[in-house]
Amino acid sequence: MNLSSLCNGFLLWGREVYWINRNGGSIMKEYNPNDIEPKWQSIWADKQLYKSSSNPNKPKYYVLEQFPYPSGEGLHMGHARVYTIGDVVSRFWRMNGRSVLYPMGADAFGLPAENAAIQRGVNPRDWTLKNMERIKEEQSLMGMSYDWDRYIGTCLPEYYHFNQWIFLLFYERGLAYRKKASVNWCPNCNTVLANEQVIDGLCWRCDTEVTKKELEQWFLRITDYAERLLEGLDQLPKWPERVKAMQRNWIGKSTGADVTFALPEINEEITVFTTRPDTLYGVTYLVLAPEHPLVIKLIKGQKQEQTILDFVEQMKKATEVERTAENVDKIGYPTGLYAIHPLTKEKVPIWVGNYVLMDYGTGAVMGVPAHDERDFQFAKKYQLPIKQVIQQPEPTEGQLTAAYTGEGPLIHSAAFDGISNRKAIQAIAKHLEEVGKGGETTQYRLRDWLISRQRYWGTPIPIIYCDHCGVVPVPKEDLPVYLPEDVVFDGKQNPLTTSESFVHTTCPQCGNQDARRETDTMDTFIDSSWYYLRYIDPHNHEKPFDSDLVNQWLPIDEYVGGIEHAILHLLYSRFFTKVLYDAGLVNFEEPFTSLLSQGMVLKNGAKMSKSKGNVVSIIEASNTYGADAARLFMLFTAPPERDVEWGDSSNVEGSARFLKRVWRLIHDHHGLFEGEELDHAPLDDVAKELRQRLHQTIKKVTAEIGERNHFNTAVSAIMELVNEIANYPAESHRGVLKDALETLIILLAPFVPHITEELWQLTGHPKSIHLQPWPAYNEQFLKNDTIELVIQVNGKVRGKITVPIDLSKEEIESQALAHERIQELIKDKEIVKVIVVPARLINIVVKA
RNA sequence: GCCGAAGUGGCGGAAUUGGCAGACGCGCACGACUCAAAAUCGUGUACCUUUGGGUGUGUGGGUUCGACUCCCACCUUCGGCACCA
Numbered sequence: 059m060n061l062s063s064l065c066n067g068f069l070l071w072g073r074e075v076y077w078i079n080r081n082g083g084s085i086m087k088e089y090n091p092n093d094i095e096p097k098w099q100s101i102w103a104d105k106q107l108y109k110s111s112s113n114p115n116k117p118k119y120y121v122l123e124q125f126p127y128p129s130g131e132g133l134h135m136g137h138a139r140v141y142t143i144g145d146v147v148s149r150f151w152r153m154n155g156r157s158v159l160y161p162m163g164a165d166a167f168g169l170p171a172e173n174a175a176i177q178r179g180v181n182p183r184d185w186t187l188k189n190m191e192r193i194k195e196e197q198s199l200m201g202m203s204y205d206w207d208r209y210i211g212t213c214l215p216e217y218y219h220f221n222q223w224i225f226l227l228f229y230e231r232g233l234a235y236r237k238k239a240s241v242n243w244c245p246n247c248n249t250v251l252a253n254e255q256v257i258d259g260l261c262w263r264c265d266t267e268v269t270k271k272e273l274e275q276w277f278l279r280i281t282d283y284a285e286r287l288l289e290g291l292d293q294l295p296k297w298p299e300r301v302k303a304m305q306r307n308w309i310g311k312s313t314g315a316d317v318t319f320a321l322p323e324i325n326e327e328i329t330v331f332t333t334r335p336d337t338l339y340g341v342t343y344l345v346l347a348p349e350h351p352l353v354i355k356l357i358k359g360q361k362q363e364q365t366i367l368d369f370v371e372q373m374k375k376a377t378e379v380e381r382t383a384e385n386v387d388k389i390g391y392p393t394g395l396y397a398i399h400p401l402t403k404e405k406v407p408i409w410v411g412n413y414v415l416m417d418y419g420t421g422a423v424m425g426v427p428a429h430d431e432r433d434f435q436f437a438k439k440y441q442l443p444i445k446q447v448i449q450q451p452e453p454t455e456g457q458l459t460a461a462y463t464g465e466g467p468l469i470h471s472a473a474f475d476g477i478s479n480r481k482a483i484q485a486i487a488k489h490l491e492e493v494g495k496g497g498e499t500t501q502y503r504l505r506d507w508l509i510s511r512q513r514y515w516g517t518p519i520p521i522i523y524c525d526h527c528g529v530v531p532v533p534k535e536d537l538p539v540y541l542p543e544d545v546v547f548d549g550k551q552n553p554l555t556t557s558e559s560f561v562h563t564t565c566p567q568c569g570n571q572d573a574r575r576e577t578d579t580m581d582t583f584i585d586s587s588w589y590y591l592r593y594i595d596p597h598n599h600e601k602p603f604d605s606d607l608v609n610q611w612l613p614i615d616e617y618v619g620g621i622e623h624a625i626l627h628l629l630y631s632r633f634f635t636k637v638l639y640d641a642g643l644v645n646f647e648e649p650f651t652s653l654l655s656q657g658m659v660l661k662n663g664a665k666m667s668k669s670k671g672n673v674v675s676i677i678e679a680s681n682t683y684g685a686d687a688a689r690l691f692m693l694f695t696a697p698p699e700r701d702v703e704w705g706d707s708s709n710v711e712g713s714a715r716f717l718k719r720v721w722r723l724i725h726d727h728h729g730l731f732e733g734e735e736l737d738h739a740p741l742d743d744v745a746k747e748l749r750q751r752l753h754q755t756i757k758k759v760t761a762e763i764g765e766r767n768h769f770n771t772a773v774s775a776i777m778e779l780v781n782e783i784a785n786y787p788a789e790s791h792r793g794v795l796k797d798a799l800e801t802l803i804i805l806l807a808p809f810v811p812h813i814t815e816e817l818w819q820l821t822g823h824p825k826s827i828h829l830q831p832w833p834a835y836n837e838q839f840l841k842n843d844t845i846e847l848v849i850q851v852n853g854k855v856r857g858k859i860t861v862p863i864d865l866s867k868e869e870i871e872s873q874a875l876a877h878e879r880i881q882e883l884i885k886d887k888e889i890v891k892v893i894v895v896p897a898r899l900i901n902i903v904v905k906a
Numbered sequence: 907g908c909c910g911a912a913g914u915g916g917c918g919g920a921a922u923u924g925g926c927a928g929a930c931g932c933g934c935a936c937g938a939c940u941c942a943a944a945a946u947c948g949u950g951u952a953c954c955u956u957u958g959g960g961u962g963u964g965u966g967g968g969u970u971c972g973a974c975u976c977c978c979a980c981c982u983u984c985g986g987c988a989c990c991a
Contacts, residue, residue, distance in 0.1 A: 330991075414991075415989080418991080431989090774931075778929075848925080850925085899925055
């Protein structure tokens with residue numbers, strides 16, 4: 059191939075390229091990322107290089123990153139890291155012959171747009187759409203290979219139409235319901251929050267302390283799926299253990315028993331939940347949560363009525379923090395009434411106490427001070443009786459000083475005396491069931507998902523209230539319920555309530571013209587609970603997606619995202635998928651087969667944030683170092699799940715330096731790609747070594763990306779190859795060198811797509827490198843004729859020998875023993891034994 | 907308290923099955939090139955040392971010919987849950 063034919067190749071790309079010969083004395087064309095990166099980005103876009111289509115002849119691979127919220131601030135390197143990881147994976151599998159789906163979108167509903175409307179009078183839609191465009195540009199700047207034809211924005215009616223559709227599906231299936239409840243209220247965001255969105259008593263978005271409010275709200279019955287959400291985790295071996303642990307904690311399963319105590323005086327019953335039915339005979343009192351519905355009835359006409367009512371009111375107003383902080387004292391009041399113990403028929407006093415929570419279990423607990431720390435404290439404080447029912451190994455003299463929570467045989471427990479408390483847990487629960495006073499049961503910490511939000515920029519809940527018909531769902535054919543434009547943003551009220559044209563409507567059931575629309579919108583986590591399904595069929599106007607298509611592509615093979623969604627988004631998505639499965643719309647129960655939870659990109663040891671002023675934007679990084687160097691740095695510096703420190707510039711410069719080195723290496727050998735006549739002589743030892751290194755590198759890089767997601771070690775293997783090529787003597791076999799250089803460029807392509815595309819073109823290849831098949835290694839070239847073995851004496855390395863690869867154990871042993879230095883070391887000693895590990899080492903065990 | 911993850915040079919990290927600890931990179935030092943600097947290239951870089959060697963992967967034990975890797979106990983850091991009955 060001569061220079062003009064090379065240029066022909068370049069002309070296919072529609073670009074004029076010239077070659078400058080460094081060795082010839084003129085200046086080598088410098089590696090300038092700001093030059094080549096935008097060029098290739100626009101060529102890739104024009105050629106639609108990354109358009110995906112399902113090809114029945116190829117196995118599919120669906121790789122996805124959590125889509126961004128299009129804020130006004132644009133994207134920083136934390137975002138870039140997520141996308142880079144996904145991009146490497148998608149490019150790798152594309153080159154490995156998979157039909158890859160790699161889409162992107164925007165999680166476009168949310169409060170900041172609305173706050174911008176309130177503060178600056180902008181239209182939330184225009185503001186959001188503008189940001190979406192900007193973020194797409196920034197993602198393209200990093201060289202991401204998304205299939206933009208599948209782009210979705212959740213704030214568009216084409217999308218939120220199907221949020222409403224799915225909401226109605228939940229409603230039909232009895233999984234969406236309205237109830238009046240004490241809910242979490244963020245006074246800063248002016249809206250309610252789901253339990254998952256309250257972090258340590260603070261709003262997940264703005265860190266404002268969350269208060270309680272009594273409101274009628276919409277919930278999704280995620281608790282119906284608690285057990286399946288828990289069990290499903292066991293089917294996810296490719297999820298990080300910590301994410302699964304977090305979900306397990308959140309679901310919070312505990313097994314125990316319900317116990318029913320009768321209240322003959324007022325003809326009622328109190329049911330308590332306990333994990334320790336074995337201590338039932340040690341109950342000396344009951345405690346109700348202040349919010350327990352029976353409290354009012356119990357205290358009616360009692361001495362303490364007013365005191366307790368005041369206490370209950372105070373508790374209802376308290377924030378989560380005030381109520382549950384660790385140093386909060388236990389406070390209780392006796393109601394004056396007694397319940398009947400279901401087995402002993404003894405009278406047990408009923409108290410109301412701050413430490414009992416209404417929304418866990420039954421809102422009532424039994425007090426067993428002898429065997430429970432909290433009950434012990436409470437009983438001591440209020441001088442309640444303490445009754446031991448489990449025998450301690452060494453009984454304490456006189457009064458107990460602490461609860462005994464260990465194991466032991468039961469005492470003072472009637473027929474159950476003498477049996478171990480472990481066995482008694484089940485025995486007593488079973489007995490309760492027989493006598494109709496309770497029985498084994500399971501409780502979950504998980505609570506139903508509150509999805510109503512008193513905000514504008516979200517999906518309207520498709521419900522109409524009619525004075526005649528009550529709650530009426532909007533018929534599916536009337537969807538979407540559009541967000542109205544004639545609203546007032548004053549920050550004081552839900553803007554939707556200010557749109558008369560929206561609120562005032564006709565009842566679809568009876569035609570009543572005085573019906574009202576629901577003015578709350580949906581939690582934006584609804585949007586992200588199924589968006590990964592919409593990418594499959596993004597332009598479907600009839601339904602959310604075509605089930606056959608979705609079943610072809612899903613589940614997602616690799617899902618990349620931050621740990622901050624370990625519970626929220628990932629739990630909700632799993633819930634949605636299970637509901638859609640039950641509805642027969644998808645044929646899988648878990649949407650994400652493999653989860654890659656990447657670490658943060660830190661700057662000065664802290665997460666990048668606007669308030670800390672330590673944000674490194676994508677634009678800044680790509681201008682300063684180039685997207686390729688920035689990508690390479692983040693991939694190389696640590697495995698993906700760890701945090702990386704963007705730090706001082708030297709780290710990123712190291713990556714840029716490596717790219718320059720590769721650039722020069724290729725240019726130094728440009729003759730190879732300009733029609734140099736290659737010799738066909740047999741390979742000498744140096745050439746064989748390079749070939750071996752090359753094939754080792756292919757093997758290593760393939761496994762590190764394809765099997766382990768260890769991009770850092772993949773990059774370091776490529777660096778080693780570069781070092782070896784750089785040391786390869788100019789006079790040695792040229793064909794091997796050419797092969798090594800070309801393969802090097804291909805191996806680097808998923809990591810640094812721009813520079814490799816440029817170099818691929820410069821080395822005379824007319825078609826994009828990103829359409830190249832991934833190189834295969836040859837097992838035969840991995841091996842050497844000889845191998846170096848380590849000789850140890852008593853486990854310490856004392857020498858080395860090089861032997862033919864197929865030398866027998868016996869011969870290896872005799873050669874090792876014959877080794878000069880080894881002889882010296884073992885000459886006065888008795889050889890106890892000699893261990894020969896083929897292809898590794900010889901260990902000679904000696905005694906002095 | 908319960909659950910989970912992690913502890914390796916000055917730094918980021920590597921060691922995939924129990925087999926040469928510290929690959930690769932950053933930083934640093936010295937050298938080459940240069941009037942000089944940058945860039946680049948080369949050499950060195952765990953610690954101690956009497957230059958024979960000794961020590962070393964959070965700590966203490968154990969298994970093994972051999973342990974960063976397996977077992978037991980513990981310490982520290984980070985994360986989740988937590989008056990959850």
